[in-house]
Amino acid sequence: MTALLREVIGDVLRQARTAQGRTLREVSDDARVSLGYLSEVERGRKEASSELLGAICTALEVPLSRVLTDAGRVLEREERPVAAAAGAAIVDVSTKVVIPHAVTMAVA
Structure with missing residues (x-):
């Protein structure tokens, strides 16, 4: 099962915050968002507006575009195996297929 968008966005936000060495409190103060709510967003429990x-x-x-792009890439990676397991065709655009002309056959 693929992850929910809110979970992936929360992970991306948490990674950005921890990469900066910042605490939840610092970011919640700067964003003017309650610490508890920010924590819920990062854990994917709340759908942020x-x-x-x-x-x-x-x-x-x-x-914001980077957060959404990063989240989209994560979802894409997670969806590929699910689509393949469901029998969906993954098309390699570099593959060339030649379809011969139909041949009519005379029936006696």
Whole structure:
């Protein structure tokens, strides 16, 4: 089963915060978000609004577009095996296929 978007976004935000060596309290103060709510967002328990995500990203000095792009990449990696297991075809665009012309056969 693929992860929920809120869980992936929470992981991306947590990674950005910890990479900066910042605490939840520091980021929650800068973003003007309660510490508990920020913790819930990072753990994927709460679905953050776009305004809240924007405030957190501003506090982290990370563009919202980067957070969403990183989350999209994580989801893409998780979806590939699920799609393959479900029998979905993964098309390699470099593969060339030649389909011969139909041949009519006379029936006696």
